[in-house]
Amino acid sequence: MDARDAGMIPYSDAGSLEVIVPDGDAAIRWSSHGYPSALARWHYHPQIEIHLIREGSGQLMAGDGLMPFEAGHVAMIGSNLPHNWLSDIIPGERLAHRDVLCHVRPQTLRLLASAFPETAGFEQVVRRASHALVLSGNSAHEAGGLLETMGEHDAARRVADLIAILTVFQQAPADEVRTVVTPGYNPQVAFGVEDDVNVAIAYISSHLDTVTLSDAAEAASMSVSTFSRFFKRVAGIGFADFVRRLRVGRACRLLTCTDLPIARIQRMSGYDNASNFNRRFRDETGMTPSQYRRAHAS
Known part of the structure:
Protein backbone atom coordinates (compact mmCIF):
# COMPACT_ATOMS: atom_id res chain seq x y z
CA MET A 1 0.00 0.00 0.00
CA VAL A 180 7.25 7.72 26.69
CA VAL A 181 8.30 11.33 26.10
CA THR A 182 10.01 13.38 28.82
CA PRO A 183 7.82 16.12 30.36
CA GLY A 184 9.92 19.02 29.06
CA TYR A 185 10.18 17.83 25.46
CA ASN A 186 9.46 20.45 22.80
CA PRO A 187 8.37 18.82 19.51
CA GLN A 188 9.52 21.89 17.60
CA VAL A 189 13.13 20.69 17.94
CA ALA A 190 12.28 18.12 15.25
CA PHE A 191 10.40 20.42 12.89
CA GLY A 192 12.37 21.01 9.71
CA VAL A 193 14.97 18.29 10.42
CA GLU A 194 12.79 15.23 9.75
CA ASP A 195 14.58 14.45 6.50
CA ASP A 196 17.96 14.47 8.26
CA VAL A 197 16.63 12.14 10.96
CA ASN A 198 15.20 9.74 8.39
CA VAL A 199 18.44 9.72 6.38
CA ALA A 200 20.37 8.86 9.54
CA ILE A 201 17.92 6.16 10.65
CA ALA A 202 17.81 4.59 7.18
CA TYR A 203 21.61 4.52 6.97
CA ILE A 204 22.02 3.06 10.46
CA SER A 205 19.38 0.39 9.81
CA SER A 206 20.81 -0.69 6.46
CA HIS A 207 24.43 -0.76 7.74
CA LEU A 208 23.72 -1.96 11.27
CA ASP A 209 26.49 -4.57 11.32
CA THR A 210 29.23 -2.08 10.35
CA VAL A 211 27.97 1.45 11.01
CA THR A 212 30.15 3.91 12.90
CA LEU A 213 29.46 7.42 14.15
CA SER A 214 31.61 8.91 11.40
CA ASP A 215 29.77 6.87 8.74
CA ALA A 216 26.37 8.07 9.95
CA ALA A 217 27.60 11.66 10.19
CA GLU A 218 28.88 11.52 6.63
CA ALA A 219 25.57 10.07 5.39
CA ALA A 220 23.77 12.98 7.06
CA SER A 221 26.31 15.48 5.62
CA MET A 222 27.38 16.66 9.06
CA SER A 223 30.58 16.73 11.04
CA VAL A 224 30.91 14.02 13.67
CA SER A 225 30.45 16.43 16.58
CA THR A 226 27.49 18.18 14.96
CA PHE A 227 25.78 14.91 14.12
CA SER A 228 26.34 13.52 17.61
CA ARG A 229 24.72 16.56 19.22
CA PHE A 230 21.93 16.65 16.63
CA PHE A 231 21.02 12.99 17.05
CA LYS A 232 20.97 13.17 20.85
CA ARG A 233 18.87 16.36 20.83
CA VAL A 234 16.26 15.14 18.36
CA ALA A 235 16.10 11.40 19.10
CA GLY A 236 16.63 11.70 22.85
CA ILE A 237 19.29 8.99 22.89
CA GLY A 238 22.98 8.96 22.04
CA PHE A 239 24.15 7.38 18.79
CA ALA A 240 26.05 4.53 20.47
CA ASP A 241 23.13 3.60 22.72
CA PHE A 242 20.72 3.72 19.79
CA VAL A 243 22.90 1.43 17.67
CA ARG A 244 23.39 -0.97 20.58
CA ARG A 245 19.64 -1.35 21.08
CA LEU A 246 19.07 -2.01 17.38
CA ARG A 247 21.93 -4.51 17.22
CA VAL A 248 20.72 -6.44 20.24
CA GLY A 249 17.21 -6.36 18.79
CA ARG A 250 18.48 -7.88 15.56
CA ALA A 251 20.35 -10.53 17.53
CA CYS A 252 17.17 -11.40 19.46
CA ARG A 253 15.26 -11.81 16.21
CA LEU A 254 17.96 -14.02 14.69
CA LEU A 255 18.22 -16.13 17.84
CA THR A 256 14.49 -16.85 17.89
CA CYS A 257 13.73 -17.09 14.15
CA THR A 258 16.77 -18.91 12.77
CA ASP A 259 19.07 -21.81 13.61
CA LEU A 260 22.19 -19.79 12.79
CA PRO A 261 25.16 -20.33 15.10
CA ILE A 262 25.52 -17.69 17.79
CA ALA A 263 28.97 -16.75 16.47
CA ARG A 264 27.46 -15.85 13.11
CA ILE A 265 24.59 -13.94 14.73
CA GLN A 266 27.21 -12.03 16.71
CA ARG A 267 28.92 -10.91 13.49
CA MET A 268 25.63 -10.14 11.71
CA SER A 269 24.71 -7.93 14.66
CA GLY A 270 27.89 -5.88 14.36
CA TYR A 271 30.07 -7.42 17.08
CA ASP A 272 33.52 -8.77 16.27
CA ASN A 273 34.26 -9.74 19.85
CA ALA A 274 32.23 -12.49 21.56
CA SER A 275 32.76 -11.17 25.08
CA ASN A 276 31.63 -7.68 24.07
CA PHE A 277 28.58 -9.15 22.33
CA ASN A 278 27.66 -11.22 25.40
CA ARG A 279 28.10 -8.24 27.71
CA ARG A 280 25.99 -5.87 25.58
CA PHE A 281 23.34 -8.53 25.07
CA ARG A 282 23.11 -9.25 28.79
CA ASP A 283 22.89 -5.53 29.58
CA GLU A 284 19.80 -5.22 27.36
CA THR A 285 18.05 -8.54 28.00
CA GLY A 286 19.36 -9.81 31.33
CA MET A 287 20.42 -13.07 29.65
CA THR A 288 23.26 -14.41 27.54
CA PRO A 289 22.47 -15.13 23.87
CA SER A 290 22.33 -18.88 24.51
CA GLN A 291 20.02 -18.41 27.51
CA TYR A 292 17.79 -16.15 25.42
CA ARG A 293 17.56 -18.71 22.63
CA ARG A 294 16.62 -21.49 25.07
CA ALA A 295 14.05 -19.28 26.82
CA HIS A 296 12.35 -18.44 23.51
CA ALA A 297 12.55 -21.85 21.89
CA SER A 298 9.19 -22.87 20.46
Whole structure:
Protein backbone atom coordinates (compact mmCIF):
# COMPACT_ATOMS: atom_id res chain seq x y z
CA MET A 1 0.00 0.00 0.00
CA ASP A 2 1.50 3.34 -0.95
CA ALA A 3 0.86 6.67 0.72
CA ARG A 4 -1.96 7.60 -1.64
CA ASP A 5 -3.70 4.26 -1.15
CA ALA A 6 -3.59 4.78 2.61
CA GLY A 7 -5.01 8.28 2.34
CA MET A 8 -1.75 9.74 3.66
CA ILE A 9 -0.04 12.03 1.15
CA PRO A 10 3.38 13.41 2.15
CA TYR A 11 3.54 17.15 1.42
CA SER A 12 6.85 17.66 -0.39
CA ASP A 13 7.46 21.17 0.96
CA ALA A 14 7.04 20.23 4.61
CA GLY A 15 9.75 17.70 5.38
CA SER A 16 8.04 14.72 6.94
CA LEU A 17 4.82 16.46 7.84
CA GLU A 18 2.20 13.91 6.88
CA VAL A 19 -1.01 15.32 5.44
CA ILE A 20 -3.74 12.80 6.21
CA VAL A 21 -6.70 13.17 3.89
CA PRO A 22 -9.85 11.92 5.65
CA ASP A 23 -12.72 10.25 3.86
CA GLY A 24 -15.15 12.89 2.65
CA ASP A 25 -17.96 11.55 4.82
CA ALA A 26 -15.96 10.42 7.87
CA ALA A 27 -13.97 12.03 10.69
CA ILE A 28 -12.06 8.81 11.48
CA ARG A 29 -9.42 7.40 9.13
CA TRP A 30 -8.52 3.71 9.59
CA SER A 31 -5.67 2.02 7.69
CA SER A 32 -3.13 -0.79 7.85
CA HIS A 33 0.23 -1.52 6.25
CA GLY A 34 3.29 -3.74 6.47
CA TYR A 35 6.95 -3.10 7.24
CA PRO A 36 9.22 -1.88 5.71
CA SER A 37 6.94 0.78 4.23
CA ALA A 38 7.21 4.34 3.00
CA LEU A 39 4.72 5.14 5.76
CA ALA A 40 7.01 3.76 8.47
CA ARG A 41 9.35 6.70 9.05
CA TRP A 42 10.02 9.48 11.54
CA HIS A 43 7.15 11.90 10.90
CA TYR A 44 4.38 13.93 12.51
CA HIS A 45 0.87 15.14 11.69
CA PRO A 46 -1.88 17.24 13.30
CA GLN A 47 -4.15 14.23 13.82
CA ILE A 48 -4.07 12.06 16.93
CA GLU A 49 -2.96 8.53 16.04
CA ILE A 50 -3.93 5.27 17.74
CA HIS A 51 -1.59 2.49 16.62
CA LEU A 52 -1.43 -1.29 17.02
CA ILE A 53 1.62 -3.41 16.18
CA ARG A 54 0.40 -6.86 15.14
CA GLU A 55 3.71 -8.63 14.53
CA GLY A 56 7.41 -8.36 15.28
CA SER A 57 9.35 -6.43 17.88
CA GLY A 58 11.52 -3.34 17.90
CA GLN A 59 11.80 0.19 19.24
CA LEU A 60 9.21 2.95 19.37
CA MET A 61 10.72 6.38 18.80
CA ALA A 62 8.40 9.16 20.02
CA GLY A 63 9.70 12.65 20.63
CA ASP A 64 12.81 12.21 22.74
CA GLY A 65 11.66 8.82 24.05
CA LEU A 66 12.66 5.32 23.02
CA MET A 67 11.00 2.14 24.28
CA PRO A 68 10.88 -1.48 23.12
CA PHE A 69 7.70 -2.93 21.67
CA GLU A 70 6.40 -6.40 20.86
CA ALA A 71 3.34 -7.69 19.02
CA GLY A 72 0.22 -6.41 20.75
CA HIS A 73 1.73 -2.99 21.49
CA VAL A 74 -0.86 -0.18 21.44
CA ALA A 75 0.00 3.52 21.58
CA MET A 76 -1.71 6.87 21.22
CA ILE A 77 0.43 9.58 19.63
CA GLY A 78 -0.53 13.21 20.17
CA SER A 79 -0.90 15.95 17.60
CA ASN A 80 2.37 16.92 15.86
CA LEU A 81 4.48 14.58 18.00
CA PRO A 82 7.26 13.03 15.85
CA HIS A 83 7.19 9.23 15.97
CA ASN A 84 8.34 6.03 14.30
CA TRP A 85 8.31 2.28 14.96
CA LEU A 86 11.57 0.51 14.01
CA SER A 87 11.19 -3.27 13.78
CA ASP A 88 13.92 -5.80 14.49
CA ILE A 89 13.93 -7.60 11.16
CA ILE A 90 16.34 -9.93 9.46
CA PRO A 91 17.85 -8.35 6.32
CA GLY A 92 15.40 -8.94 3.48
CA GLU A 93 12.53 -9.81 5.83
CA ARG A 94 9.10 -8.19 5.48
CA LEU A 95 6.30 -8.04 8.04
CA ALA A 96 3.24 -7.98 5.79
CA HIS A 97 0.62 -7.09 8.41
CA ARG A 98 2.54 -5.15 11.07
CA ASP A 99 0.52 -1.96 11.51
CA VAL A 100 -3.12 -1.07 12.18
CA LEU A 101 -3.97 2.53 12.96
CA CYS A 102 -6.60 5.21 12.98
CA HIS A 103 -6.41 8.99 12.89
CA VAL A 104 -8.79 11.57 14.29
CA ARG A 105 -8.45 15.33 14.58
CA PRO A 106 -8.19 16.88 18.07
CA GLN A 107 -11.02 19.23 17.06
CA THR A 108 -13.29 16.23 16.53
CA LEU A 109 -12.72 15.03 20.08
CA ARG A 110 -13.35 18.52 21.45
CA LEU A 111 -16.66 18.62 19.58
CA LEU A 112 -17.51 15.20 20.97
CA ALA A 113 -16.87 16.39 24.53
CA SER A 114 -18.96 19.52 24.01
CA ALA A 115 -21.88 17.47 22.71
CA PHE A 116 -21.54 14.60 25.17
CA PRO A 117 -20.26 15.68 28.60
CA GLU A 118 -19.91 11.99 29.44
CA THR A 119 -16.77 11.95 27.27
CA ALA A 120 -15.09 14.93 28.96
CA GLY A 121 -12.53 12.56 30.53
CA PHE A 122 -11.05 11.94 27.08
CA GLU A 123 -9.49 15.41 27.29
CA GLN A 124 -6.96 14.19 29.84
CA VAL A 125 -6.17 11.18 27.64
CA VAL A 126 -5.46 13.49 24.70
CA ARG A 127 -3.23 15.68 26.88
CA ARG A 128 -1.21 12.67 27.99
CA ALA A 129 -0.97 11.49 24.38
CA SER A 130 1.15 14.57 23.65
CA HIS A 131 3.87 12.56 25.44
CA ALA A 132 2.98 9.25 23.67
CA LEU A 133 0.64 7.11 25.72
CA VAL A 134 1.35 3.35 25.65
CA LEU A 135 -0.88 0.57 26.97
CA SER A 136 0.15 -2.85 28.25
CA GLY A 137 -1.52 -5.93 29.70
CA ASN A 138 -5.27 -6.41 29.40
CA SER A 139 -5.77 -2.78 28.39
CA ALA A 140 -3.54 -3.19 25.35
CA HIS A 141 -5.27 -6.44 24.43
CA GLU A 142 -8.71 -4.84 24.63
CA ALA A 143 -7.81 -1.64 22.77
CA GLY A 144 -5.88 -3.55 20.10
CA GLY A 145 -8.84 -5.83 19.45
CA LEU A 146 -11.17 -2.86 19.09
CA LEU A 147 -8.79 -1.08 16.74
CA GLU A 148 -8.36 -4.14 14.54
CA THR A 149 -12.08 -4.84 14.20
CA MET A 150 -12.72 -1.16 13.46
CA GLY A 151 -11.49 -1.89 9.94
CA GLU A 152 -14.42 -4.24 9.38
CA HIS A 153 -17.06 -1.67 10.34
CA ASP A 154 -18.87 1.11 8.50
CA ALA A 155 -18.27 4.77 9.29
CA ALA A 156 -21.01 5.04 11.91
CA ARG A 157 -19.83 1.95 13.80
CA ARG A 158 -16.27 3.32 13.80
CA VAL A 159 -17.44 6.24 15.94
CA ALA A 160 -18.58 3.76 18.58
CA ASP A 161 -15.29 1.87 18.22
CA LEU A 162 -13.30 5.07 18.76
CA ILE A 163 -15.26 5.93 21.91
CA ALA A 164 -14.68 2.40 23.21
CA ILE A 165 -10.93 2.65 22.53
CA LEU A 166 -10.67 6.04 24.22
CA THR A 167 -12.56 4.62 27.19
CA VAL A 168 -9.97 1.85 27.51
CA PHE A 169 -7.19 4.46 27.59
CA GLN A 170 -9.12 6.55 30.12
CA GLN A 171 -9.87 3.63 32.45
CA ALA A 172 -6.58 1.73 32.13
CA PRO A 173 -5.05 0.88 35.52
CA ALA A 174 -1.95 2.87 36.42
CA ASP A 175 0.28 -0.16 35.90
CA GLU A 176 -1.04 -0.67 32.34
CA VAL A 177 -0.49 2.82 30.92
CA ARG A 178 2.63 4.98 30.65
CA THR A 179 4.04 7.89 28.71
CA VAL A 180 7.25 7.72 26.69
CA VAL A 181 8.30 11.33 26.10
CA THR A 182 10.01 13.38 28.82
CA PRO A 183 7.82 16.12 30.36
CA GLY A 184 9.92 19.02 29.06
CA TYR A 185 10.18 17.83 25.46
CA ASN A 186 9.46 20.45 22.80
CA PRO A 187 8.37 18.82 19.51
CA GLN A 188 9.52 21.89 17.60
CA VAL A 189 13.13 20.69 17.94
CA ALA A 190 12.28 18.12 15.25
CA PHE A 191 10.40 20.42 12.89
CA GLY A 192 12.37 21.01 9.71
CA VAL A 193 14.97 18.29 10.42
CA GLU A 194 12.79 15.23 9.75
CA ASP A 195 14.58 14.45 6.50
CA ASP A 196 17.96 14.47 8.26
CA VAL A 197 16.63 12.14 10.96
CA ASN A 198 15.20 9.74 8.39
CA VAL A 199 18.44 9.72 6.38
CA ALA A 200 20.37 8.86 9.54
CA ILE A 201 17.92 6.16 10.65
CA ALA A 202 17.81 4.59 7.18
CA TYR A 203 21.61 4.52 6.97
CA ILE A 204 22.02 3.06 10.46
CA SER A 205 19.38 0.39 9.81
CA SER A 206 20.81 -0.69 6.46
CA HIS A 207 24.43 -0.76 7.74
CA LEU A 208 23.72 -1.96 11.27
CA ASP A 209 26.49 -4.57 11.32
CA THR A 210 29.23 -2.08 10.35
CA VAL A 211 27.97 1.45 11.01
CA THR A 212 30.15 3.91 12.90
CA LEU A 213 29.46 7.42 14.15
CA SER A 214 31.61 8.91 11.40
CA ASP A 215 29.77 6.87 8.74
CA ALA A 216 26.37 8.07 9.95
CA ALA A 217 27.60 11.66 10.19
CA GLU A 218 28.88 11.52 6.63
CA ALA A 219 25.57 10.07 5.39
CA ALA A 220 23.77 12.98 7.06
CA SER A 221 26.31 15.48 5.62
CA MET A 222 27.38 16.66 9.06
CA SER A 223 30.58 16.73 11.04
CA VAL A 224 30.91 14.02 13.67
CA SER A 225 30.45 16.43 16.58
CA THR A 226 27.49 18.18 14.96
CA PHE A 227 25.78 14.91 14.12
CA SER A 228 26.34 13.52 17.61
CA ARG A 229 24.72 16.56 19.22
CA PHE A 230 21.93 16.65 16.63
CA PHE A 231 21.02 12.99 17.05
CA LYS A 232 20.97 13.17 20.85
CA ARG A 233 18.87 16.36 20.83
CA VAL A 234 16.26 15.14 18.36
CA ALA A 235 16.10 11.40 19.10
CA GLY A 236 16.63 11.70 22.85
CA ILE A 237 19.29 8.99 22.89
CA GLY A 238 22.98 8.96 22.04
CA PHE A 239 24.15 7.38 18.79
CA ALA A 240 26.05 4.53 20.47
CA ASP A 241 23.13 3.60 22.72
CA PHE A 242 20.72 3.72 19.79
CA VAL A 243 22.90 1.43 17.67
CA ARG A 244 23.39 -0.97 20.58
CA ARG A 245 19.64 -1.35 21.08
CA LEU A 246 19.07 -2.01 17.38
CA ARG A 247 21.93 -4.51 17.22
CA VAL A 248 20.72 -6.44 20.24
CA GLY A 249 17.21 -6.36 18.79
CA ARG A 250 18.48 -7.88 15.56
CA ALA A 251 20.35 -10.53 17.53
CA CYS A 252 17.17 -11.40 19.46
CA ARG A 253 15.26 -11.81 16.21
CA LEU A 254 17.96 -14.02 14.69
CA LEU A 255 18.22 -16.13 17.84
CA THR A 256 14.49 -16.85 17.89
CA CYS A 257 13.73 -17.09 14.15
CA THR A 258 16.77 -18.91 12.77
CA ASP A 259 19.07 -21.81 13.61
CA LEU A 260 22.19 -19.79 12.79
CA PRO A 261 25.16 -20.33 15.10
CA ILE A 262 25.52 -17.69 17.79
CA ALA A 263 28.97 -16.75 16.47
CA ARG A 264 27.46 -15.85 13.11
CA ILE A 265 24.59 -13.94 14.73
CA GLN A 266 27.21 -12.03 16.71
CA ARG A 267 28.92 -10.91 13.49
CA MET A 268 25.63 -10.14 11.71
CA SER A 269 24.71 -7.93 14.66
CA GLY A 270 27.89 -5.88 14.36
CA TYR A 271 30.07 -7.42 17.08
CA ASP A 272 33.52 -8.77 16.27
CA ASN A 273 34.26 -9.74 19.85
CA ALA A 274 32.23 -12.49 21.56
CA SER A 275 32.76 -11.17 25.08
CA ASN A 276 31.63 -7.68 24.07
CA PHE A 277 28.58 -9.15 22.33
CA ASN A 278 27.66 -11.22 25.40
CA ARG A 279 28.10 -8.24 27.71
CA ARG A 280 25.99 -5.87 25.58
CA PHE A 281 23.34 -8.53 25.07
CA ARG A 282 23.11 -9.25 28.79
CA ASP A 283 22.89 -5.53 29.58
CA GLU A 284 19.80 -5.22 27.36
CA THR A 285 18.05 -8.54 28.00
CA GLY A 286 19.36 -9.81 31.33
CA MET A 287 20.42 -13.07 29.65
CA THR A 288 23.26 -14.41 27.54
CA PRO A 289 22.47 -15.13 23.87
CA SER A 290 22.33 -18.88 24.51
CA GLN A 291 20.02 -18.41 27.51
CA TYR A 292 17.79 -16.15 25.42
CA ARG A 293 17.56 -18.71 22.63
CA ARG A 294 16.62 -21.49 25.07
CA ALA A 295 14.05 -19.28 26.82
CA HIS A 296 12.35 -18.44 23.51
CA ALA A 297 12.55 -21.85 21.89
CA SER A 298 9.19 -22.87 20.46
